[in-house]
Amino acid sequence: MIKDATYWVDKLKNREIHFTELLDQMIGKIAEKNASLNSLVSYDRESAIDHYHSVQDISERPFAGLPIPLKMLEQNKAGWLATNGSKLLENRRASQTSNFVKRLERVGFIPFGQTNAPEFGFKNITDSHLYGPAANPWDLTRTPGGSSGGAAAAVAAGIFPIACASDGGGSIRIPAAFTGLIGLKPSRGVMPLGPSNWRNWQGASVDFVLTCSMRDTIAAFFSLRGLDAAAPYHVSPNEWVYDRPAEKERLKIAYCLDSPISNSVSQEVKQAFEEVLSFLTNAGHDIFPIDYPVDGEELIRSYYQMNGAETAAMFDSMSQTLGRPITKQEVEPLTWAVAQYGSKLSAHTYVLNMQLWDRAAVTMEELFSEVDLFLSPTTTQVAPKITEIILTDSMITTLLNLEKLSLSEAEKALINSMNQMLEVTPYTQLANLTGQPAISLPTSLSQEGLPIGIQFVASKGREDLLLQVGKIFEEAGRFQLPRAYTK
Numbered sequence: 001m002i003k004d005a006t007y008w009v010d011k012l013k014n015r016e017i018h019f020t021e022l023l024d025q026m027i028g029k030i031a032e033k034n035a036s037l038n039s040l041v042s043y044d045r046e047s048a049i050d051h052y053h054s055v056q057d058i059s060e061r062p063f064a065g066l067p068i069p070l071k072m073l074e075q076n077k078a079g080w081l082a083t084n085g086s087k088l089l090e091n092r093r094a095s096q097t098s099n100f101v102k103r104l105e106r107v108g109f110i111p112f113g114q115t116n117a118p119e120f121g122f123k124n125i126t127d128s129h130l131y132g133p134a135a136n137p138w139d140l141t142r143t144p145g146g147s148s149g150g151a152a153a154a155v156a157a158g159i160f161p162i163a164c165a166s167d168g169g170g171s172i173r174i175p176a177a178f179t180g181l182i183g184l185k186p187s188r189g190v191m192p193l194g195p196s197n198w199r200n201w202q203g204a205s206v207d208f209v210l211t212c213s214m215r216d217t218i219a220a221f222f223s224l225r226g227l228d229a230a231a232p233y234h235v236s237p238n239e240w241v242y243d244r245p246a247e248k249e250r251l252k253i254a255y256c257l258d259s260p261i262s263n264s265v266s267q268e269v270k271q272a273f274e275e276v277l278s279f280l281t282n283a284g285h286d287i288f289p290i291d292y293p294v295d296g297e298e299l300i301r302s303y304y305q306m307n308g309a310e311t312a313a314m315f316d317s318m319s320q321t322l323g324r325p326i327t328k329q330e331v332e333p334l335t336w337a338v339a340q341y342g343s344k345l346s347a348h349t350y351v352l353n354m355q356l357w358d359r360a361a362v363t364m365e366e367l368f369s370e371v372d373l374f375l376s377p378t379t380t381q382v383a384p385k386i387t388e389i390i391l392t393d394s395m396i397t398t399l400l401n402l403e404k405l406s407l408s409e410a411e412k413a414l415i416n417s418m419n420q421m422l423e424v425t426p427y428t429q430l431a432n433l434t435g436q437p438a439i440s441l442p443t444s445l446s447q448e449g450l451p452i453g454i455q456f457v458a459s460k461g462r463e464d465l466l467l468q469v470g471k472i473f474e475e476a477g478r479f480q481l482p483r484a485y486t487k
Contacts, residue, residue, distance in 0.1 A: 002485050004213040005066055005162040012064040019052045019065045026067055029159040038134045039153035041072055042081055043113030052110050061108030062223045069113040070101060070164045071151055073121050074197060075207060077101050077111050085117045085128040088330045099192040099228060100207040107223040115163060116150025119332045124174050124425045125389055126150055129332055133386050136179055137482060138450055142383040145175035148210060152179040155210050158484025162216055168205030169303060170428025173440035177453025178383035180442040180482045182211045182470065187460045188435030189233035190225050201310055202354065203233045204432040212485045214470045221463060235461040251285045251469065255375035260296020263423045266381040272444035272452040273377055279478060293367050294360045302353040303429050304414060308342025309350050315339045328400050333391065334417065337399035341414050344407040361434040368459035373469060376427045378440040378453035389420050431457050439466040441473055445480045
């Protein structure tokens, strides 16, 4: 039996283990493994115990007092560090608890510890100057991805069976693919938002969890979903199956292996993808190839422009709080460059990008009127080496002087710096911009024994189909999970 979150919740509910025993087991694993992984950057045993004892009827709640780490990126708990992975905010503490964390607590989770994340979540790897690089439990020389890299490393290493994560461009699904986990990004308008940030990159970013089993993914999804009435995004109940996951006997699945930005896909990912197609065909599902349904390069450009505008606005807000401008010495070169690029963009460019996202969402929904799911790889290759995706000295110099460049020059320099990251992970941003749910499943291993993930995307509000296809692979024994859950 897999020792996933559900396993430990049952142990807690049946009083086969006490909360403090389980907590101390986790602390023992932190002591054993975290020095090499750098997955967890903060934790406090006594505050977790105090919290546990303060909650009435916790054994009756869905997650019955299970400890769970928060991501050090906007998953705030009042009084806890809230650095967002930045030296600029190294000593900042949260003044209030986010609604997502409140929901976690309401269903019985006990927040315990905070996981490593890149500065402000801009990267698909986890290597902030504040905390240093996180490592992948499958190979300590490789990255666990980002921006939820610390969370993925902690779950893949077996320190925690489940961890909080967030996804603004693939930040749940990329780490899941690199570490052999299940990574669901829910639809825009499904998970709690606010109270300090209601829009989260104009709805592109969503909070959820990383897991090692479909039953955990399903339990977490149905427990955590739901929004405050003030939230700007909502999924229509007409699109959302509330009662139970769908069980369609024959799924209709469109697929595309080609990268949306026309870069190469590794041979081992191609082979793993072909094996998935054969499995689905043999299982009786209808699959057929299509061209990539949208202009991937145009959408990626709009994604960078959104990041830039949002970061420039964030800098303005933080400068007002500090009473002075932020300097380039206080943030990482990429963060500085993204903000400077954003400050050069016009308001009408931002509006045009939102309209582009809407048109792409319509295109995808038209596709989903004909098919149940859209399948692609999650990434173009296995997890890169930690030292592989780095900025050169010349790139850093250019990024730190981006404010001196014209808009077109700044865009070219920023894209050039981002490309080495993007070429590994070009598939995941689409669902963030269109608002559809997507899931990465750990279906394959490379010849070196490293995880390879596949991604399914569904219509808005149709997480039920993603949960169903995940169960199809899991029940067929097609998951390649970390050793912590298979030994």
